[in-house]
Amino acid sequence: MTSIDDEATAGGRLSRQDASGWRELLRPRHLTATTTLCLGVALFAFNGFFVSTSLPTAVVEFGGAALLSWVFTLYLVFAILGGTLAANLKSRFGARNVLVAAAFAFVAGTLIATFASNMQTVLVGRLFQGLGEGIIAAVCYALIPELFPPRLVPKVFGAEAIVWAAAAFAGPLIAGALTEYWNWRAAFFVNVPAAAIFIALALAIVPPSEKSASNTTRIPIRRVLAVGAGILLISISNAVENELAMATLLLSATVILYATVHIDRRSEHALLPSDAFATNSALGTGLWVVLLMPLAQACGSVYLVYALQHLWDLGPTAAGFANAVMALSWSLTAVFVASLRARELRDALTWTGPLLLSIGLALLTLSVGGGYFWVVFPSQFVIGAGFGLCWGTLSQLLMEVSPPDERDKTSALLPTLQSAGYAIGAAVFGLVANARGFGENATDAAISDAMLAVFAVGCAIAVLSFYFGIRTLRLITQSE
Numbered sequence: 001m002t003s004i005d006d007e008a009t010a011g012g013r014l015s016r017q018d019a020s021g022w023r024e025l026l027r028p029r030h031l032t033a034t035t036t037l038c039l040g041v042a043l044f045a046f047n048g049f050f051v052s053t054s055l056p057t058a059v060v061e062f063g064g065a066a067l068l069s070w071v072f073t074l075y076l077v078f079a080i081l082g083g084t085l086a087a088n089l090k091s092r093f094g095a096r097n098v099l100v101a102a103a104f105a106f107v108a109g110t111l112i113a114t115f116a117s118n119m120q121t122v123l124v125g126r127l128f129q130g131l132g133e134g135i136i137a138a139v140c141y142a143l144i145p146e147l148f149p150p151r152l153v154p155k156v157f158g159a160e161a162i163v164w165a166a167a168a169f170a171g172p173l174i175a176g177a178l179t180e181y182w183n184w185r186a187a188f189f190v191n192v193p194a195a196a197i198f199i200a201l202a203l204a205i206v207p208p209s210e211k212s213a214s215n216t217t218r219i220p221i222r223r224v225l226a227v228g229a230g231i232l233l234i235s236i237s238n239a240v241e242n243e244l245a246m247a248t249l250l251l252s253a254t255v256i257l258y259a260t261v262h263i264d265r266r267s268e269h270a271l272l273p274s275d276a277f278a279t280n281s282a283l284g285t286g287l288w289v290v291l292l293m294p295l296a297q298a299c300g301s302v303y304l305v306y307a308l309q310h311l312w313d314l315g316p317t318a319a320g321f322a323n324a325v326m327a328l329s330w331s332l333t334a335v336f337v338a339s340l341r342a343r344e345l346r347d348a349l350t351w352t353g354p355l356l357l358s359i360g361l362a363l364l365t366l367s368v369g370g371g372y373f374w375v376v377f378p379s380q381f382v383i384g385a386g387f388g389l390c391w392g393t394l395s396q397l398l399m400e401v402s403p404p405d406e407r408d409k410t411s412a413l414l415p416t417l418q419s420a421g422y423a424i425g426a427a428v429f430g431l432v433a434n435a436r437g438f439g440e441n442a443t444d445a446a447i448s449d450a451m452l453a454v455f456a457v458g459c460a461i462a463v464l465s466f467y468f469g470i471r472t473l474r475l476i477t478q479s480e
Helices: 022-026 028-062 065-093 096-112 119-147 151-182 186-188 191-203 221-237 245-267 284-310 316-338 343-349 352-370 373-401 404-435 444-479
Strands: none
Touching: 022 028, 022 151, 028 065, 028 119, 028 186, 028 191, 065 096, 065 119, 065 221, 065 404, 096 119, 096 186, 096 191, 096 221, 119 151, 119 373, 119 404, 151 186, 151 316, 151 373, 186 191, 186 373, 191 221, 191 373, 221 245, 221 404, 245 404, 284 316, 284 352, 284 373, 284 404, 284 444, 316 373, 343 444, 352 373, 373 404, 373 444
């Protein structure tokens, strides 16, 4: 099996020119692996849009509107838990076994939700879906450096970005059509045949694990539960309206997660890479970028559509197009970066990702503060370009600077941190918005003031990610 070390030069980096083309991903040697990993991403991406589009109809059918937010909360919590466990599970049981088991958990959750007769049963299904998806996404990331040579890794990330863009555009359309012309359950069930294909492909391309001492890796259950508790507290804070209670929950979650990371660093069977979040290593600072960029962008994910509808009277479709612009920009830019032949040029562009995110969020702040509606869509394009310019290259850099025995942990951590960033961001910006008078009966002036504060804080967090991005590249340069 081709690995990331097969074609890497000293220090794990490629030579100046990277002459591989997109066609190589479609050649027999890599086509099945490309399809499998993209399908794993598609399960995660499309499922989110399917559920968000079709679930309101299910609520009309059998009630449970009060539990609607928990459908997404439990999914996210267990997806992060699954991602946290993924590297240890892969080491102990092998990638093939873990992927197949996770896919079956996802199918079981899908079937439970599909045939549910009440919202409580849907919650159970979403729990299994989240756990399965979290593991699948993390293991698929860990398999990228194993299944592809380094020259193709940027193009794999570019292909995955295309999948996300397709999900952003086609997901709501497919789910809406199935729900309107057939049944909301069909929008859930469509995941089952896709998961069946994924299982078949995983069995075909992922070799069985070899018996080794690494297969005795222990699963640190207590630390996993602590991570779950911290993320759950963050998610619960989103449903609390009292600012003091929200702040208390967020502070408690921060203490729990910080203590867990601190204990994990000294553990023999660690969940995280040894340098995770250390500020004196390229891996540690790079992981901060991976966490902070989606955390900052969560301000737009959570509140931009609401602001467009209430401050500028846009309809749901027109307002939702703002997020589609961001997804399209991300994909187009990712494809452009992946097509660059010079590796050094791709690396040099990495720091511009957090910079463009900062500029885009500053433009959103300006649009709300000054009432400049026309600025919203260009700002979303700039934000998407920021992610597209750096996300794939940064992910590859972090995989390469990791010690070989910790590469699985780093790779699996990347999608998990992205989900955690959005979860933490939603809670942080919820606290900011509520503190500025945001609420169901808020006036337009109060909404505008709250949105101004939300996007300004998001911009500040993006600037912090820019600092860590610059520091990451400097530390990498110093180590060469």
